[in-house]
Amino acid sequence: xxxxxxxxxxxxxxxxxxxxxxxxxxxxxxxxxxxxxxxxxxxxxxxxxxxxxxxxxxxxxxxxxxxxxxxxxxxxxxxxxxxxxxxxxxxxxxxxxxxxxxxxxxxxxxxxxxxxxxxxxxxxxxxxxxxxxxxxxxxxxxxxxxxxxxxxx
Numbered sequence: 001x002x003x004x005x006x007x008x009x010x011x012x013x014x015x016x017x018x019x020x021x022x023x024x025x026x027x028x029x030x031x032x033x034x035x036x037x038x039x040x041x042x043x044x045x046x047x048x049x050x051x052x053x054x055x056x057x058x059x060x061x062x063x064x065x066x067x068x069x070x071x072x073x074x075x076x077x078x079x080x081x082x083x084x085x086x087x088x089x090x091x092x093x094x095x096x097x098x099x100x101x102x103x104x105x106x107x108x109x110x111x112x113x114x115x116x117x118x119x120x121x122x123x124x125x126x127x128x129x130x131x132x133x134x135x136x137x138x139x140x141x142x143x144x145x146x147x148x149x150x151x152x153x
Contacts, residue, residue, distance in 0.1 A: 031081030032095045037073040044072070046095065049081060054102055061098075063091035
């Protein structure tokens, strides 16, 4: 069993590291200054201390996706800007994790790519027609340098 002084030493060292990490996040502007719910667009709008504002569709946030607007509107900024709290939903979210999710997580980036691929425009259609005149998309090579065979219609 650890002695009281060992526990205090461990807590003090972890507290110092946590405080330093919090100061670094604030310096990078990753903490929330305010948060609000835009009911018309169904988005959670977070203004960061850096002055950047992000708007996240509530459908993308698991604990908010099926919540009623009144419950989402009751968001509170906690932990000096490091968290968001919804008392009625018993839900807490980390602001730095939300920011990271918006600007780089694999899931978020795949979602953006999937949606971007669905966008249509005259320029995209013209490029596809030109590519089709050239034989279409190049085939991917298999190991051994052989291109996959297309089934004969």
